[in-house]
Amino acid sequence: MSSVTGVSLADKTPGPHGGAPLSGDGAGTGRLGDRLFGGAAKGAGLLVIALVTLVGVFLLWQAIPAIANDKVNFLTSREWSVNDSNNLRFGIVELLWTTVTVSAIAMLIAVPVGVAVALFITQYAPTWLSRPAASLIDLLAAVPSIVFGIWGLRTFGPVFEPVQNFLRDTIGWIPLFSDANISGGSTILFVGVVLAIMVLPIVTALSREVFAQTPITHREGALALGATKWEMIRVAVLPFGKPGVISAAMLGLGRALGETIAVTIILSTLPDGSKWTWSLLNGGETFASRIANNAAEFDTPQKAGAFIAAGLVLFILTFVVNAIARIVIDRRKAFTE
C-alpha cells in the first residue's frame, strides 16, 4: 500500500535521502545517458507542477468572464439562473452551506469510528485478524461512488427514513432538525451519513499507519507502569498519532467536499426560489452536485463559466484543506526525525 501520510516504514531505512545519505552518488552523472534520464525524471516532476498550476489557471480564466457578468454578488447570493447570458445571476452561498454541512456530518461520524477501527486493527485485533480486517476496510474504498449512490437511494434510504422522522418529531424545534417536507432519505443529513461510510476507509487507513508506528518503548513503558491497555492507548498511542489523525481527517474532508456522483444521486434538489432553511432534513445541492446535475447543458461559454466558477471555489476549498493536512504531516516528520 502506498503511504499518503508521507510517513512510512521506508523512512527508517537509510535511503538516498534519509539516514546516512551518500555524499555524492558514487556514480558518474556526466554521461549522456545520465543527463537524458535525469532530465526525463525532472521533466515529469515539472509536468506534475505544471498540471496543478494549469488546473487553477484554466478554471480561473474561464470563470472570470462569467463572474464579471454576474448581476448579483457571487459570494453572497442564493440565486442561480444562468440561461440568459445577458442576465446571469448566480451566487454560491447556498452551495457552500450544503457542501460544508454535508461534509461536517460525514466527518463527525467518520473520524471517531475511523480512529476506533484503526485502534482495533493495530491494538485489539488478534494477530490472525488484523491483516484481513485492514483489507476488508480497504475494500470499502474500492466500491465505486456511483454504487454508493444507487445503494443509498434505493436500499439504505428507506431504512434510514424512520430515524429521520424520529429526529424531526422529537427535536424538530431545533432549527437544524425542522421539517422540510423532503421524502425518503434524500436529505442533507442522510447524504452526510453515506459520505461518512465513503470516507471511513481513508481515515482508517491513514490512522492505522501512524498508530502502527507508535514507538514500542512508549507502549511498553506505559504498560510497565501498570497501565491498562486503554490507558496505554490514551497516554502513548493517541498522543503520538494525533497529527496523523488530524491529517487523515483533513484528507477525508477533502474527499467529502468533492464527492460528486453519490451526492447527485441521493440529494433532492430544491426548486428555484425555495426559502432558506437551516434544516439538515432539507434537500439542496453541493458545488459538485450542482455541476453534475447541469453537466448535460453546458452550451454557451458564459453558462459553462458559471459552473466553472463554482468548480473553482471547490478547487480552492479542497486545495486549502489538503495543504493544511500536508503541513501538519510535515511538522510531525520534523519532530520524529
Added chain:
Amino acid sequence: MTTSTPAVTSSGSTKTADSTPPSSRGGSPTGLGHKARGRAVKDQIARVVMWGAFLLALIPLVWILWTVGSKGYHLLLDSTWWTNSQRGITSRREGGGAVHAIQGTLIQGLTTALISVPIGVLTAIYLVEYGRGRLAKTVSFMVDILTGVPSIVAGLFVYALWVTTFGFQRVGFAVCLALVLLMIPVVVRSTEEMLKLVPNELREASYALGVPKWKTIMRVVLPTAFSGIVTGVLLGLARVMGETAPLLILGPYTKSIATDLFGGLMPTLPTMINQDRTESLPAAVDRMWAAALTLILLVLLLNIAGRVVSRFGSVKK
C-alpha cells in the same frame, strides 16, 4: 509528542498498593496488577467499543455487496450480457448486454494507464533518486494536491481546456485526460514508497561496478521494486475505472459499441448505471444493478490482483 516516558497520571487513577480504591465497593488491592475496578471497567468498555466500531464498519460493506450481488447476478449468468450491447433496447424491454460499456471502460482505463504510468513512475524516480531541495519539495506537495483534486474539478478542467478553449467535441480521449489527472498521484505515491524500500547496498554495489546511475535505476532499482509499482498501477486503475463525475461532463452515454477514442461518444459502465438510475421499470432497474455488479467485480478484481502482487513480490530485505 511526548519524548519522555509517559506516566499514567492523566486519568488520575494510578494506584499504589496502599491507596484506597475509589469505588464504594472497596475491593481490596490484590497482589499483581492491582487495578481498581473503575479502570478495569473502562478498559473493558474500550475493548467493546473498538470491536463494535469494526463490526459497524463492516455492515455497509457486506450490505452493499449483498444488495448489488443479489439484485444483479442473474443477468450476468446470461451469455448475452457479455456479448451484446444495448442497441435498440428500450427501458421497457429486457435483454441486451453490457459489452459496449465494458469495452469502453477497459479502453479508457488502459489508455489512461498508458499515459499516466510513465509520467507517474518517472516523477517517483525523480523524487527518490534525483530530487533535492526546493524543487523536489514542490513536486511532492503538488502530488499531494493532485491526490486531493475532486474528480469533478478534473473533468471541468478538461472541459475548459478541450471544449471551450480548443473547441473540440466531447470524445473518449478527453475523458482519459481527466482520468490521467486522477491516476498520476496514485502511481507516484506507490512507486515512491517502493523505491524507498530498495536497499542502498544494491545501488552502491552497482555503482562500484562502474554502472552509470541511469542504468542502475533501470536495471537494478526498478526491477527490485517492480511488484510494488504494478500494485500501484492496479490500484490506480481501480480508482479511475469506477470514476463517474468526469464522465458526466465529458462522456455522455450511448447504447451501441464505440471503440474510437477520438470520434463520437464512448459508453462506460458508470454512465450505463447513471443512465438507468432514475428508472422504475423492472427491466431497466435489473440492468442497472447488473451493470453495478459488473463494475464492482472489475474494480475488486483489480484491487485483489494488486494486493496479491504486493504480497508475493515485495522487496526482499
